[in-house]
Amino acid sequence: MLKDQLVRVVGAMSGTSLDGVDAAEIVTDGHEVLEFGDSVFRPYTDAQTAVLRSALGKWPEDDVSVAAELVETVHAQVLSGFPDAELVGFHGQTFAHDPKGRGTHQAGDGAVLADVLNKPVVWDFRSADVQMGGEGAPLAPFYHFALAKKMKADAPLAILNLGGVGNLTWIDPRLPFPESEGALLAFDTGPANAPINDLMQARLGRPFDEDGALGAKGRVNQSVVDQFLQNPFFFRMPPKSLDRDAFVGLLADVATLSDEDAIATLTMSCAASVAQGVQACPNAPERILVTGGGRRNPTLMMMLASVCNVPVASIEDVGFDGDMLEAQAFAYLAVRVAKGLPTSAPATTGVGAAIGGGTISRPR
Ligand SMILES: Nc1ncnc2c1ncn2[C@@H]1O[C@H](COP(=O)(O)OP(=O)(O)OP(=O)(O)O)[C@@H](O)[C@H]1O
Numbered sequence: 001m002l003k004d005q006l007v008r009v010v011g012a013m014s015g016t017s018l019d020g021v022d023a024a025e026i027v028t029d030g031h032e033v034l035e036f037g038d039s040v041f042r043p044y045t046d047a048q049t050a051v052l053r054s055a056l057g058k059w060p061e062d063d064v065s066v067a068a069e070l071v072e073t074v075h076a077q078v079l080s081g082f083p084d085a086e087l088v089g090f091h092g093q094t095f096a097h098d099p100k101g102r103g104t105h106q107a108g109d110g111a112v113l114a115d116v117l118n119k120p121v122v123w124d125f126r127s128a129d130v131q132m133g134g135e136g137a138p139l140a141p142f143y144h145f146a147l148a149k150k151m152k153a154d155a156p157l158a159i160l161n162l163g164g165v166g167n168l169t170w171i172d173p174r175l176p177f178p179e180s181e182g183a184l185l186a187f188d189t190g191p192a193n194a195p196i197n198d199l200m201q202a203r204l205g206r207p208f209d210e211d212g213a214l215g216a217k218g219r220v221n222q223s224v225v226d227q228f229l230q231n232p233f234f235f236r237m238p239p240k241s242l243d244r245d246a247f248v249g250l251l252a253d254v255a256t257l258s259d260e261d262a263i264a265t266l267t268m269s270c271a272a273s274v275a276q277g278v279q280a281c282p283n284a285p286e287r288i289l290v291t292g293g294g295r296r297n298p299t300l301m302m303m304l305a306s307v308c309n310v311p312v313a314s315i316e317d318v319g320f321d322g323d324m325l326e327a328q329a330f331a332y333l334a335v336r337v338a339k340g341l342p343t344s345a346p347a348t349t350g351v352g353a354a355i356g357g358g359t360i361s362r363p364r
């Protein structure tokens with residue numbers, strides 16, 4: 001692929017909240033984002049979510065074929081709706097993530113998708129970074145940097161993704177390239193929606209706390225939040241990353257609380273972990289722009305504003321689509337991989353040197 005070539009590329013992400021597949025098209029040269037294209041969200045059925053949930057914590061050598069085929073089938077359906085895309089970025093579904101131990105496992109075979117879609121597919125974005133000593137996550141930060149450039153930001157800012165897990169990218173947009181030293185610092189902040197969703201499902205049979213309604217009625221149990229913040233994860237220097245279920249103990253800690261107090265406490269735990277992350281940034285960001293489903297939870301947004309000491313706004317305030325940002329990120333990263341550009345750096349994943357991860361599979 002030529003250095004300056006513009007590519008119409010579609011990215012697809014199946015996130016840790018297990019709610020469905022996001023797919024979004026952009027036009028990029030791997031540096032700038034020139035255009036945003038079509039996007040689609042395809043929810044999983046309850047039965048499909050249950051299949052994926054049963055595969056969490058499993059590794060490729062375990063039998064995950066049913067769940068992996070499900071990921072491939074749904075992605076094939078979704079991605080066939082983007083006939084104009086020349087290239088595909090396919091994240092897959094994370095089943096397990098243990099970068100300092102067994103590695104990282106995103107299910108779904110990009111080679112199969114390349115054949116089905118009859119176009120090149122970039123996939124397995126995280127393994128090379130882990131093999132080179134990195135966390136393998138978060139990977140959206142290089143895309144966050146491109147967005148900061150696109151909005152012509154001229155002071156440090158943060159982009160916060162609140163999905164199943166939270167991740168924050170601190171950006172100094174005055175530097176030229178994402179891999180420049182000092183341009184970025186990125187890390188997972190802690191659990192975000194995953195514990196809230198899990199408790200809602202277990203106690204009330206509902207998938208999430210819609211509009212933060214239940215959390216708004218409850219009282220935060222501060223001693224649970226304080227104990228949560230004692231977890232060694234919060235004492236580690238960034239970059240650092242988390243597996244979806246690394247904090248399952250938190251659910252046990254709220255077991256004796258009423259539904260509303262438990263949800264309020266889990267919501268504040270998420271906000272408090274972000275506030276800890278903000279403290280770890282090289283300097284205070286001018287503002288925090290929030291992407292991911294958590295920005296639709298007003299209780300969480302209010303708690304964030306109250307504990308972070310930095311203005312907090314939804315990323316729509318600067319004109320970007322907070323539902324599709326991660327799918328766009330994997331589109332952007334796919335072009336970088338195809339052009340031999342790095343996708344992570346010491347400051348985003350802790351990898352030894354800036355590297356490009358990802359495998360390219362071409363149709364047979
Ligand atoms: N209206 C709403 N009110 C409260 N919470 C919401 C609302 N809409 C979405 N959410 C939360 O956002 C979640 C989905 O977020 P998102 O799609 O960003 O997650 P993901 O991409 O799967 O996760 P990750 O970024 O960790 O991979 C839902 O499961 C729910 O918890």
Ligand SMILES: CC(=O)N[C@H]1[C@@H]2OC[C@@H](O2)[C@@H](O)[C@@H]1O[C@H](C)C(=O)O
Nearest residue numbers: 016094097137138139140165167326
């Ligand atoms: C291993 C893995 O899939 N991690 C996800 C997860 O979901 C949010 C957070 O944890 C982040 O580290 C990452 O996803 C985003 C898209 C990323 O890599 O930037």
